Amino acid sequence: MSLSTINAGPAVSAAGPAPTPPRSSAPARRRRQRSGGALLIWAFALPALLVYTTFVLVPVALAAVYSFFNWNGLGALDRFIGVDNYARALQDPIFLGAMGNNFAIVGLSLVIQGPLAIGIALLLNRNLRGRALIRTLIFVPYVLSEVVAGLAFRLMLPPGGPVDSALTAIGWSGEKPLWLADPSVAFWTLFAVITWKYLGFAIILMLAGLQGVPEELSEAASIDGATWWQTQRYITLPLLGPTIRIWAFLSVIGSLQLFDMVWILTGGGPLNATETMATYMVEYGNGRSQVGYGSAVAVILFVVSLVIALVYQRIVLRRDLRGAITRG
Amino acid sequence: MATTTAPARTAGADRATSRRASAPRPPHRPGGRWGTPVAYIIALVICGITVAPVIYVILGGFRTTAQINRDPGGFPDPWVFDKYGAVFQDPNFWTQFANSTIVAVATTAGVVLLGVMAAFVIARYEFVGRTFLFSLFTAGLLFPLTVAVLPLFTMLRSFGLLGNLLAVIGPQIAFALPTTIIILVPFLRAIPAELEDAALIDGAGRFTFFWRVLLPLSWPGLITVGVLAFVASWNAYLLPLLLLGNPATATLPVGVQYFSTAYSQDTAGVLAFTSIAMLPALLFFTLAQRRIVGGLTGAVKG
Numbered sequence: 001m002s003l004s005t006i007n008a009g010p011a012v013s014a015a016g017p018a019p020t021p022p023r024s025s026a027p028a029r030r031r032r033q034r035s036g037g038a039l040l041i042w043a044f045a046l047p048a049l050l051v052y053t054t055f056v057l058v059p060v061a062l063a064a065v066y067s068f069f070n071w072n073g074l075g076a077l078d079r080f081i082g083v084d085n086y087a088r089a090l091q092d093p094i095f096l097g098a099m100g101n102n103f104a105i106v107g108l109s110l111v112i113q114g115p116l117a118i119g120i121a122l123l124l125n126r127n128l129r130g131r132a133l134i135r136t137l138i139f140v141p142y143v144l145s146e147v148v149a150g151l152a153f154r155l156m157l158p159p160g161g162p163v164d165s166a167l168t169a170i171g172w173s174g175e176k177p178l179w180l181a182d183p184s185v186a187f188w189t190l191f192a193v194i195t196w197k198y199l200g201f202a203i204i205l206m207l208a209g210l211q212g213v214p215e216e217l218s219e220a221a222s223i224d225g226a227t228w229w230q231t232q233r234y235i236t237l238p239l240l241g242p243t244i245r246i247w248a249f250l251s252v253i254g255s256l257q258l259f260d261m262v263w264i265l266t267g268g269g270p271l272n273a274t275e276t277m278a279t280y281m282v283e284y285g286n287g288r289s290q291v292g293y294g295s296a297v298a299v300i301l302f303v304v305s306l307v308i309a310l311v312y313q314r315i316v317l318r319r320d321l322r323g324a325i326t327r328g
Numbered sequence: 329m330a331t332t333t334a335p336a337r338t339a340g341a342d343r344a345t346s347r348r349a350s351a352p353r354p355p356h357r358p359g360g361r362w363g364t365p366v367a368y369i370i371a372l373v374i375c376g377i378t379v380a381p382v383i384y385v386i387l388g389g390f391r392t393t394a395q396i397n398r399d400p401g402g403f404p405d406p407w408v409f410d411k412y413g414a415v416f417q418d419p420n421f422w423t424q425f426a427n428s429t430i431v432a433v434a435t436t437a438g439v440v441l442l443g444v445m446a447a448f449v450i451a452r453y454e455f456v457g458r459t460f461l462f463s464l465f466t467a468g469l470l471f472p473l474t475v476a477v478l479p480l481f482t483m484l485r486s487f488g489l490l491g492n493l494l495a496v497i498g499p500q501i502a503f504a505l506p507t508t509i510i511i512l513v514p515f516l517r518a519i520p521a522e523l524e525d526a527a528l529i530d531g532a533g534r535f536t537f538f539w540r541v542l543l544p545l546s547w548p549g550l551i552t553v554g555v556l557a558f559v560a561s562w563n564a565y566l567l568p569l570l571l572l573g574n575p576a577t578a579t580l581p582v583g584v585q586y587f588s589t590a591y592s593q594d595t596a597g598v599l600a601f602t603s604i605a606m607l608p609a610l611l612f613f614t615l616a617q618r619r620i621v622g623g624l625t626g627a628v629k630g
Contacts, residue, residue: 037534038455038456040534040535041449041453041455042455044445044446044448044449044538045445045446045449045450045461047442047445047446048442048443048445048446048465048505048509049446049461049464051438051442051498051501051502051505052464052465052468052502052505054498054502055476055480055498055499055501055502055503056468056471056476056499056502056503056505057471058479058483059475059476059477059479059480059483059499060471060475060476060479062479062482062483063475063476063478063479066478066479073478073481073482120370120374123366123367123370123371124367124370124371126364126367128364128367128368128371134371134375135617136614136617137375137378137379138374138375138378139613139617140378140379140382140610141378141381143559143563143609143610143613144382144563144606144609144610145562145563145564145565145581145605145606145609146563146565146581147563147565147581147582147584147585148385148563148581148584148602148605148606149381151584151585151588151598151602152381152382152384152385152602153381154588155385155388155595155598155599156381156384156400160400161400162384162400162401164400165399165400165401166401169401196377196378196381200378253469253470253472256472257472257473257474259474259566260565260566263565264565264585278472278474281474281478282474282477282566282570285477285478286477286478286481286570291478291482294478295478295479298474298475298476298477298478299475301472301474301475302470302471302472302475305470305472306470309469309470
């Protein structure tokens with residue numbers, strides 16, 4: 001990782017077909033002298049800004065406000081209790097367990113899904129017959145809604161269900177674990193299903209990134225006597241750096257916010273073994289009408305995501321996002 | 329402009345593939361002689377794993393619950409069409425289907441229109457607050473729906489909008505805007521300034537340029553964000569679950585979940601319902617798949 005972090009950025013912007021050619025900064029500058037028409041500009045930007053403010057920024061701000069109150073969502077918002085909600089969440093072993101589950105999924109995703117996706121993408125990044133079909137099939141789980149996928153697995157995983165009989169068919173004759181009912185197994189089942197659901201997206205992302213790695217480089221390397229593995233390790237992987245880092249970012253954020261799949265598959269159980277911060281929040285905030293407490297949990301979830309995102313962006317993504325964020 | 333050419337490039341590569349497969353391979357091609365069979369086997373295994381649950385759900389709908397209980401992993405024997413028929417005669421299904429369609433179409437239209445308008449000025453004009461505006465939208469990636477959902481619930485309840493489809497459409501548009509704008513900005517910026525100069529010299533205003541020149545040129549990007557927004561909306565669960573109330577007449581994902589609890593004994597029926605609910609997004613996406621990958625290529629490198 002360290003090698004790719006250092007080398008990838010400039011190499012890629014020099015080699016890959018960058019979507020923002022250097023040309024684009026020149027017209028932007030020309031436009032600057034001819035600005036004016038600010039009214040028209042804001043007329044274009046305002047509708048989006050308005051909708052975004054109403055349905056994203058205001059609710060997030062409201063969540064922060066609610067989190068300081070003991071409030072059931074109805075009646076007056078008048079029982080201010082300071083940071084009690086936060087203290088309660090951070091002392092609740094179930095919430096801490098949920099947070100631990102989120103972090104475990106973050107780590108496992110990075111360590112297992114990342115290399116798996118990269119490896120598969122490297123293997124598939126060649127002139128295979130039926131490549132378009134393979135890509136479509138790999139992408140199928142990502143397109144299915146979490147509800148459909150979760151439900152399908154819930155129906156496939158009961159004791160003696162199709163998964164068990166498939167495992168027997170390929171030679172596992174013994175007793176199968178209770179995939180969803182055993183607290184010590186359910187988390188791993190959940191992780192396997194998540195991997196099934198999101199690995200395709202990672203593979204497609206990596207394949208898209210590999211399209212930007214010019215074939216001439218690996219050809220030159222193999223003429224110089226590099227093996228296939230050496231070519232991948234020292235040429236392709238570093239050039240894939242930006243894609244890997246973007247994927248990791250999306251994966252981390254997604255893992256922290258995991259809700260739908262868990263809710264459908266296990267509902268956080270058995271015995272809170274698969275609880276995540278988001279399921280915990282909905283359970284309390286909506287199910288038990290503790291809107292103030294649920295909001296505090298939401299704010300914690302948000303702060304955790306924000307801190308991780310900012311740190312990641314500062315340290316890892318800075319160069320990759322230069323075009324997208326700082327240049328505006 | 330890389331985004332525009334990417335799908336074409338893929339198509340070209342695929343065509344080249346079939347031609348090259350029969351030709352003798354140069355010895356130094358990466359992956360060499362042994363690599364390809366391994367690649368096919370791995371591809372086969374992976375595709376099998378990804379598709380198996382889908383096939384199980386679809387085939388299960390053609391069986392009876394008794395068949396499923398007898399042999400959970402078997403094929404339909406005999407094929408039964410009643411379960412699918414029953415879904416199509418279920419009035420709740422049609423309500424949910426109509427709701428899902430209305431919500432997804434309205435969300436997509438709203439996201440694409442608002443998104444391209446904002447991305448247009450952010451990408452191409454210099455004005456006070458531009459950087460702030462872009463940062464504000466990109467920061468939206470960090471505001472998960474889960475954080476906003478409880479306040480959205482109380483807010484929309486005070487507007488009396490709970491149970492109304494608008495309660496889902498508005499927030500869905502808002503939460504799709506960050507991704508849309510992030511994908512579209514590099515895309516719109518890549519459209520050459522000369523075109524705008526030419527349009528302005530010919531007496532067109534900014535609005536005319538936007539409407540007559542820029543929009544037609546940015547179709548590939550618009551389709552990418554449109555398909556992403558449509559599929560996300562079609563599959564959305566949390567918002568409709570909390571905001572639409574009665575699960576029997578919510579959107580399809582909520583309806584599927586409701587059906588599966590209400591008729592949990594009728595496994596075959598649940599499978600039939602589930603497979604019909606997933607087909608539209610699957611079909612829609614397969615048709616537009618090239619565009620998505622192309623669009624993502626541009627966005628990732630942007």
